[in-house]
Amino acid sequence: xxxxxxxxxxxxxxxxxxxxxxxxxxxxxxxxxxxxxxxxxxxxxxxxxxxxxxxxxxxxxxxxxxxxxxxxxxxxxxxxxxxxxxxxxxxxxxxxxxxxxxxxxxxxxxxxxxxxxxxxxxxxxxxxxxxxxxxxxxxxxxxxxxxxxxxxxxxxxxxxxxxxxxxxxxxxxxxxxxxxxxxxxxxxxxxxxxxxxxxxxxxxxxxxxxxxxxxxxxxxxxxxxxxxxxxxxxxxxxxxxxxxxxxxx
Amino acid sequence: xxxxxxxxxxxxxxxxxxxxxxxxxxxxxxxxxxxxxxxxxxxxxxxxxxxxxxxxxxxxxxxxxxxxxxxxxxxxxxxxxxxxxxxxxxxxxxxxxxxxxxxxxxxxxxxxxxxxxxxxxxxxxxxxxxxxxxxxxxxxxxxxxxxxxxxxxxxxxxxxxxxxxxxxxxxxxxxxxxxxxxxxxxxxxxxxxxxxxxxxxxxxxxxxxxxxxxxxxxxxxxxxxxxxxxxxxxxxxxxxxxxxxxxxxxxxxxxxxxxxxxxxxxxxxxxxxxxxxxxxxxxx
Numbered sequence: 001x002x003x004x005x006x007x008x009x010x011x012x013x014x015x016x017x018x019x020x021x022x023x024x025x026x027x028x029x030x031x032x033x034x035x036x037x038x039x040x041x042x043x044x045x046x047x048x049x050x051x052x053x054x055x056x057x058x059x060x061x062x063x064x065x066x067x068x069x070x071x072x073x074x075x076x077x078x079x080x081x082x083x084x085x086x087x088x089x090x091x092x093x094x095x096x097x098x099x100x101x102x103x104x105x106x107x108x109x110x111x112x113x114x115x116x117x118x119x120x121x122x123x124x125x126x127x128x129x130x131x132x133x134x135x136x137x138x139x140x141x142x143x144x145x146x147x148x149x150x151x152x153x154x155x156x157x158x159x160x161x162x163x164x165x166x167x168x169x170x171x172x173x174x175x176x177x178x179x180x181x182x183x184x185x186x187x188x189x190x191x192x193x194x195x196x197x198x199x200x201x202x203x204x205x206x207x208x209x210x211x212x213x214x215x216x217x218x219x220x221x222x223x224x225x226x227x228x229x230x231x232x233x234x235x236x237x238x239x240x241x242x243x244x245x246x247x248x249x
Numbered sequence: 250x251x252x253x254x255x256x257x258x259x260x261x262x263x264x265x266x267x268x269x270x271x272x273x274x275x276x277x278x279x280x281x282x283x284x285x286x287x288x289x290x291x292x293x294x295x296x297x298x299x300x301x302x303x304x305x306x307x308x309x310x311x312x313x314x315x316x317x318x319x320x321x322x323x324x325x326x327x328x329x330x331x332x333x334x335x336x337x338x339x340x341x342x343x344x345x346x347x348x349x350x351x352x353x354x355x356x357x358x359x360x361x362x363x364x365x366x367x368x369x370x371x372x373x374x375x376x377x378x379x380x381x382x383x384x385x386x387x388x389x390x391x392x393x394x395x396x397x398x399x400x401x402x403x404x405x406x407x408x409x410x411x412x413x414x415x416x417x418x419x420x421x422x423x424x425x426x427x428x429x430x431x432x433x434x435x436x437x438x439x440x441x442x443x444x445x446x447x448x449x450x451x452x453x454x455x456x457x458x459x460x461x462x463x464x465x466x467x468x469x470x471x472x473x474x475x476x477x478x479x480x481x482x483x484x485x486x487x488x489x490x491x492x493x494x495x496x497x498x499x500x501x502x503x504x505x506x507x508x509x510x511x512x513x514x515x516x517x518x519x520x521x522x523x524x525x526x527x528x529x530x531x532x533x
Binding site: 050052055057080081083084085087088090092094095096097098099106107110111142143144155158159162 | 348349350415417418419420421422423424425426427428431435438439529530531532533
């Protein structure tokens, strides 16, 4: 039922307490949207789910994040494995310094997937994100030559090529033009059949369009969460009502 | 009104002052190049760059400085290779494993201090090391002393280049489930053009250094024969020829300096062109 279970998660940046006692479950094969104003800790929460927070030396974490029953903050955890199974699509498209083909092939290559049929994997993933027709004649060209929207689709193909179970999206459409953003949204909606998606957005409308499940954060605390229908129709908390009515935030 | 005028005059005055110094700096380079070319180009000949000194070369007789050209190339090539072998792992370790830590800062401080040490000191150190090991002045000793001179230049330049790599590169690679070693490979791809610049910069600095090779590499009129025999070098060739009282030999000193300058210029151009080729995939 739940892919991820967050239990009493607390995060500090130096002395600053940025996530306070978060406890919430992420349903499998659905889209969970984390919403809230800038600086409320939604990106921090997202990056705590695949231990990308570890990259910041000043971060301290307590509590648990159970992924398929295993606490990923256990000392014996294979962090590389966690990050392989829980992929990330970042805010800004960021291709690796390689060709278009190698960007998608990079993950499978290091994980030893697709020996001998790497080209098939790359083709399939580029088709899945609707990029194949646009790049099939220039697979050897630098990925930086693509437009922003194309780059973000390439990044999505790169992430999916590693065959993750969960996909984290950190405001993945925020830096794109409206048409490209819609394109990415449509792709994400289609992915929910195969993947568990967690996406961070400050765009309430986007959450309305995409989310099955919503988590509302305010100043590092979880205010309210639940299935999208009731959440948007009849929010329980005053703070949520005010935020959805755009009176605050 | 008066105040505005004064401000405008000030603005104009300082703009022109800065332009003047800008031109001065450029003119100095031009003057040096012209001066060397003016005095050296007459003595520059095919014989000069294709032959080793023959008997009485320093008295004005036949021969050339091929021994010094080849010797300098060997010395600089050996020293840059040796320094790269040390600098590349050091810098990558600082950025991938010891990021932002005290260790990295201490290594940086060490390299900065090494950068400040005059090359004659490395020469003297290399000389005492040679004596201790029972070596004679040789290509090998020259390479070791020169490697000490170029190591901080190479390492700190590469360090700055790696520092400029986009912050998201790390997150992107690690989010795909790479190990730190695999991330290091990605980082190296991103910084390869800059690394080449650092290496060529070190090479250019190394090929012109006289003090470190003075005692350690020695000097000979023969072509380099082995790692354990002395070799000639261009800076010392300039020095020895310029020290003679004969105008025609002194002219050859300028020709040698011209050869050295052309070599360094060629390396800079090579760096420029190979960078655009290698930098195809780099994320900016």
